[in-house]
Amino acid sequence: MSVTVRVPAKVNVQLAVGAARPDGFHDLANVFLAVGLYDEVTVAPSPGGPRVTCEGPDADQVPLDRTNLAVRAAEALAARHGISPDVHLHITKDIPVAGGMAGGSADGAGALLACDALWGTNASRDELLDICAELGSDVPFSLVGGAALGTGRGEKLRALETGGTFHWVFAMAARGLSTPAVFREFDRLAQGLDIPEPIASEELLGALAEGDPDALAAAVSNDLQPAALSLFPELADTLAAGRSAGALAGLVSGSGPTTAFLARDPESALKVAETLRSSGTCRAVRLATAPAPGATVVSA
Numbered sequence: 001m002s003v004t005v006r007v008p009a010k011v012n013v014q015l016a017v018g019a020a021r022p023d024g025f026h027d028l029a030n031v032f033l034a035v036g037l038y039d040e041v042t043v044a045p046s047p048g049g050p051r052v053t054c055e056g057p058d059a060d061q062v063p064l065d066r067t068n069l070a071v072r073a074a075e076a077l078a079a080r081h082g083i084s085p086d087v088h089l090h091i092t093k094d095i096p097v098a099g100g101m102a103g104g105s106a107d108g109a110g111a112l113l114a115c116d117a118l119w120g121t122n123a124s125r126d127e128l129l130d131i132c133a134e135l136g137s138d139v140p141f142s143l144v145g146g147a148a149l150g151t152g153r154g155e156k157l158r159a160l161e162t163g164g165t166f167h168w169v170f171a172m173a174a175r176g177l178s179t180p181a182v183f184r185e186f187d188r189l190a191q192g193l194d195i196p197e198p199i200a201s202e203e204l205l206g207a208l209a210e211g212d213p214d215a216l217a218a219a220v221s222n223d224l225q226p227a228a229l230s231l232f233p234e235l236a237d238t239l240a241a242g243r244s245a246g247a248l249a250g251l252v253s254g255s256g257p258t259t260a261f262l263a264r265d266p267e268s269a270l271k272v273a274e275t276l277r278s279s280g281t282c283r284a285v286r287l288a289t290a291p292a293p294g295a296t297v298v299s300a
């Protein structure tokens with residue numbers, strides 16, 4: 001008996017960051033869009049678990065200890081239901097590791113849904129979302145997918161309407177960036193500045209609802225981008241290459257270093273991807289459409 005769950009990556013079309021809070025986190029207005037690049041998490045009974053394995057091009061960069069969010073998700077669900085987390089978790093990884101696309105969060109949400117089905121714990125949606133929020137700020141969104149506004153540290157979600165399909169190109173960078181390091185750099189760059197309260201852009205929410213790529217491109221923003229560029233200056237070359245190929249917008253995805261390019265249509269996306277591939281400014285290039293569904297059981 002095994003259960004497989006498929007979980008999407010995300011791009012942040014707006015990431016407005018407030019000043020550091022006393023707990024070290026930052027209040028956000030975080031507009032998440034799930035994109036069609038997926039990890040799969042397969043769970044099966046395994047005495048003495050949890051045990052985790054991983055396959056895929058970046059598998060060697062995935063931690064296989066308790067820092068893996070899939071392991072922590074299985075342990076958290078088991079603890080709440082008074083059972084033993086005797087499970088083997090296998091991750092088929094396609095989302096870039098440490099890329100700013102919520103790959104680790106996807107594995108946490110996927111493991112949670114898969115273990116719930118395997119163990120018959122029948123957790124309610126609210127219980128699953130509570131556990132996701134304990135695991136990390138982006139994990140609740142990985143469970144729900146689609147498009148959503150995240151407030152608080154990003155974990156309080158409001159679903160958003162989307163009026164069409166958006167075409168994206170993603171450029172994977174040669175190395176990863178640590179999310180805490182990027183937030184620390186944000187704090188360093190923000191020293192002495194008056195940081196406004198983060199607020200979602202009405203223009204951006206309207207563009208998503210209309211399915212209008214030109215309006216969305218005009219409204220995208222990422223307050224972490226200067227911090228990511230400060231730690232990884234070569235990303236400016238990748239952004240320039242994608243924009244020069246006709247992308248409507250190019251931005252760092254979340255805390256980076258993956259860069260995301262919004263194209264008007266599939267043909268334009270192919271052209272942007274070609275240019276990026278031959279630019280020598282990135283490790284790999286992927287095309288994906290959005291919105292994508294959240295964590296879904298694909299076989300049981």
Ligand code: C5P
Nearest residue numbers: 024025026136137138153154179180183
């Ligand atoms: O919630 P998560 O564990 O994914 O966050 C990783 C790190 O990112 C945190 O330890 C913190 O340094 C930073 N962070 C933040 N403010 C947020 C979300 C994350 O400072 N809203």
